[in-house]
Amino acid sequence: MTGAVVQHEFATALLMPAMRVPAGIRDGGGQDGAHDQERRFAVHRNNVVVSLVDALAATFPVSQALVGEEFFRAMARERVQADPPRSPVLIEYAQGFADFIAGFAPAASVPYLADVARIEALRVRAYHAADALPVPESLYRELVAAPEVLAAARMTLHPASHWLRSDHAAHSIWLAHQGLEDLASASLDGIDVERAEDVLIVRPAFEVVVTTLPRGAIEFLDALRAGQILAAAFAAAQAAVDDLDSGALFTLLIQHDLAVVVDATLEP
Amino acid sequence: MSDSSHAPTAACPPASAGLPCRAGVGYKFQHFDELGADPDPPAFVEVHAENYMGAGGVPHAQLTRIRERLPVSLHGVGLSIGADATPDPAHLDRLAALIDRYQPAEFSEHLAWSTHDGRFLNDLLPLSYDAATLQRVCEHIDRIQARLGVRMLLENPSTYFEFEASTFSEPDFIAAVVRRTGCGLLLDVNNVYVSCCNNRHDPSAYLAALPLSAVRQIHLAGHAQERLADGGLLLIDNHGAPVADPVWDLHARTLVTIGPTATLIEWDTDVPAYATLRAQARHADRIADGIHGSSEGMAA
Numbered sequence: 321m322t323g324a325v326v327q328h329e330f331a332t333a334l335l336m337p338a339m340r341v342p343a344g345i346r347d348g349g350g351q352d353g354a355h356d357q358e359r360r361f362a363v364h365r366n367n368v369v370v371s372l373v374d375a376l377a378a379t380f381p382v383s384q385a386l387v388g389e390e391f392f393r394a395m396a397r398e399r400v401q402a403d404p405p406r407s408p409v410l411i412e413y414a415q416g417f418a419d420f421i422a423g424f425a426p427a428a429s430v431p432y433l434a435d436v437a438r439i440e441a442l443r444v445r446a447y448h449a450a451d452a453l454p455v456p457e458s459l460y461r462e463l464v465a466a467p468e469v470l471a472a473a474r475m476t477l478h479p480a481s482h483w484l485r486s487d488h489a490a491h492s493i494w495l496a497h498q499g500l501e502d503l504a505s506a507s508l509d510g511i512d513v514e515r516a517e518d519v520l521i522v523r524p525a526f527e528v529v530v531t532t533l534p535r536g537a538i539e540f541l542d543a544l545r546a547g548q549i550l551a552a553a554f555a556a557a558q559a560a561v562d563d564l565d566s567g568a569l570f571t572l573l574i575q576h577d578l579a580v581v582v583d584a585t586l587e588p
Numbered sequence: 589m590s591d592s593s594h595a596p597t598a599a600c601p602p603a604s605a606g607l608p609c610r611a612g613v614g615y616k617f618q619h620f621d622e623l624g625a626d627p628d629p630p631a632f633v634e635v636h637a638e639n640y641m642g643a644g645g646v647p648h649a650q651l652t653r654i655r656e657r658l659p660v661s662l663h664g665v666g667l668s669i670g671a672d673a674t675p676d677p678a679h680l681d682r683l684a685a686l687i688d689r690y691q692p693a694e695f696s697e698h699l700a701w702s703t704h705d706g707r708f709l710n711d712l713l714p715l716s717y718d719a720a721t722l723q724r725v726c727e728h729i730d731r732i733q734a735r736l737g738v739r740m741l742l743e744n745p746s747t748y749f750e751f752e753a754s755t756f757s758e759p760d761f762i763a764a765v766v767r768r769t770g771c772g773l774l775l776d777v778n779n780v781y782v783s784c785c786n787n788r789h790d791p792s793a794y795l796a797a798l799p800l801s802a803v804r805q806i807h808l809a810g811h812a813q814e815r816l817a818d819g820g821l822l823l824i825d826n827h828g829a830p831v832a833d834p835v836w837d838l839h840a841r842t843l844v845t846i847g848p849t850a851t852l853i854e855w856d857t858d859v860p861a862y863a864t865l866r867a868q869a870r871h872a873d874r875i876a877d878g879i880h881g882s883s884e885g886m887a888a
Contacts, residue, residue: 326716326753327672331704334711344716347749347787356816360748360786363824367711375710404707408666408679409641448642451649480645526646 333361334368335401372400372413379414379444382494383421383437385503387430395424411448414441432488432513439494439519439530442482446523449480454524454577460570463584471551473584475544480523481578483533483541491519491532524577533572536561540569541578607632607659607693607805607850611872613865614827614854620650622862624657630869632693634661634852641682655690661805661852662692666708669728669742670701670715680735687736694805694850696741696774697732699725699762716751717761722768729769741774741804742766746782746811746825758783759797766799773799775849776807777839778831782823791838800846808839808872809854828857831868836875843879851876 326344333339341361376396377384384392399420405413418441421427422434463470484490489511497506518533520541533541536557543553558564573579610631615623623629633654640647654660664683667675687695700712715721733740744762756764766773775798784791810829814822831839831853843849853868 326751327701327704327713330713331707331709334709334713344752345749346752346754356818356820356822357749359814359816359822363748363822364711364713368709371710404709406706406708408638408668408702408708408710409682410638410708410710411642447645448647449644451644479643523645526649 334365335404337365368404369397369400372405372410373397375410375413376400376417380417380437380440381503382440382497383433385497385506386433386436386493387427388504391426395421395427398424411444414444417441432486432490432493435484435486435488435490436494438484438486439490439521442484442521443528443530446480446482446521446528449523452478452480452580454478455579455582457574459579459582460574463582464570469584471549473550473582474547475550475573475579475583476581477541477545477578478522478524478580480528481541481576482521483519483538484521485516485518485538487516489513489515489517491517491530494530520572520576522576522578529576531576534565534568536564537569537572540572607661609848609850610876611851611853611869612659612661613869614852614856615651615654616855616859616865617647617650618859619862619865620654624653626862626866629658630866632659632661632850632852634663634854637662637664637683637686637695638666640686651690659693660690661694661696661850662686662690664695664697665712666702667697667732668701668703668708669697669732670699670713670721670725671703671728672701672724673703675728675732676703677735680732684736687738694741694772694774695736695738696743696805698743698745699765700745712745714745714747714749714751716753717756717758718753719755722756722761722764725765726768729765729771733769733771739770739772741772743774743776743807744779744783744798746776746779746786746823748786748822748824750787757789757794757797759794763797763799766802771802772804773802774805774807775800775803775842776809777842778807778809778811778835779825781832781835781838782811782825785821785823792841795838795842795845800842803846803849806839806842806849806851807854808835808851808868809856811835826857827854829855830864831871836871839872840875840879843876848876848880 329342333342341357345357347357347360373393373396399417418434418437421437427433463473492511493508493513496508496511497503500506518538520531520533522529539560540553540557543556554566557569608631612632612634613630615633615635635651640651667679698712702709702712742765780791780794784794808831809827810831812824812826816822851872853865853872855865
């Protein structure tokens with residue numbers, strides 16, 4: 321009996337409540353000589369599953385409010401048992417949960433749930449992302465004053481900025497749950513949940529901000545993050561949106577401190 | 589030592605290394621403002637390394653501020669020293685970066701395993717104490733200390749059962765690891781109490797078998813209890829309550845033996861108000877003062 325066999329059996333039994341307690345456990349016997357291996361092993365079963373379900377519940381409060389605690393915890397438990405974390409750094413474990421929800425059949429009746437979970441997961445990613453100093457606003461003014469330089473500029477966007485496209489009003493639904501003592505009291509009245517929304521998650525300094533994006537912004541930001549020049553990024557947005565407001569896209573960069581490096585030649 | 593001498597003992601490090609021999613608290617994000625405003629803060633704080641393995645943001649900004657003011661103990665919960673697999677090089681890199689950045693007064697990890705087959709189980713799982721496990725654990729600690737460039741502290745676990753395959757008692761196993769690797773000991777007095785109750789050992793005999801001269805830090809925490817079907821008690825190390833009276837007593841008896849020692853209050857679930865946590869640390873200091881005399885004038 322090697323250690324490898326024991327730990328494999330142990331790890332498998334931890335995640336499968338129906339599996340019997342691994343052999344070779346000695347509990348000393350109770351006062352009447354009785355043994356209670358099941359109850360003792362259950363401490364570890366409980367620690368593993370409950371701690372990871374708790375970690376997901378703490379990261380996804382709005383998702384939990386949308387389906388109720390009981391449903392959420394059952395769903396999280398299924399994920400924990402089917403797909404335990406791959407790293408002791410649990411920040412990353414949140415990221416895969418939205419995909420799990422998207423494929424979780426019992427949650428199909430709440431079609432916007434996975435996108436709301438994506439917002440919550442990206443907030444955690446932004447919270448822990450690298451720090452970076454946004455470029456000063458004066459640099460944007462200099463760029464605007466030199467259109468040919470602006471067109472050829474490339475930007476490094478803030479590492480704590482993320483965006484997503486939802487087929488539902490994921491941002492409005494998320495926003496309706498903010499600032500409440502009791503998240504279950506949130507109302508979706510007046511929200512057309514079928515209205516698609518593009519969402520931006522940013523953290524210029526320390527506070528994570530979530531907001532909606534104008535049309536074309538996703539294409540614009542995707543192009544910039546891919547290293548394209550501003551002219552190409554505007555063109556990508558133009559191709560996606562007939563009546564593009566390119567000024568609004570440029571304003572977005574300034575308003576949310578999105579650029580941390582601008583590669584441009586400001587000399588004429 | 590049982591007199592009231594202020595002279596440092598083996599457990600009390602020089603000012604430039606190790607933790608001050610007073611009470612500290614486990615740091616919680618929600619206590620940042622109150623800790624910063626505390627005119628008489630705890631002697632040190634301990635943080636869980638894995639909570640600071642993101643690249644930036646609030647956690648690092650807070651820890652940087654705290655580190656400017658207080659010594660920090662870096663406590664890992666995910667290195668999985670007892671696992672079959674050798675310690676994950678990527679995780680060691682992350683720990684090395686934290687040690688380089690924050691220069692903690694101590695780095696500690698657990699005698700336990702928490703990963704298997706590339707998966708992290710988020711619990712401190714028990715080991716069978718046999719020759720093969722001893723060899724493996726010592727190799728892993730050698731590797732960790734070589735990579736991190738520090739002498740680590742190994743924490744004794746809370747256990748809920750033992751293994752038929754064990755050929756060492758837990759304290760004998762720990763003594764062998766300390767002797768072979770040169771690591772220090774993080775003595776969790778609550779874990780001693782929990783393990784001894786659960787496995788029907790005498791805590792005093794357990795402590796007597798440990799290499800107490802290697803203790804560099806003590807952990808204290810609260811536990812929960814359940815009644816087993818056979819009428820016995822099962823104690824659960826949940827870090828979710830004040831330190832229990834029998835654990836304070838065991839701690840005091842330990843301090844009489846080993847002298848002034850850095851003592852941490854851990855409270856990780858149902859986290860209380862800062863004042864409640866601080867009061868537990870003050871209580872630990874009062875116990876130490878009662879045994880070793882007041883620390884007034886003692887260099888921290």
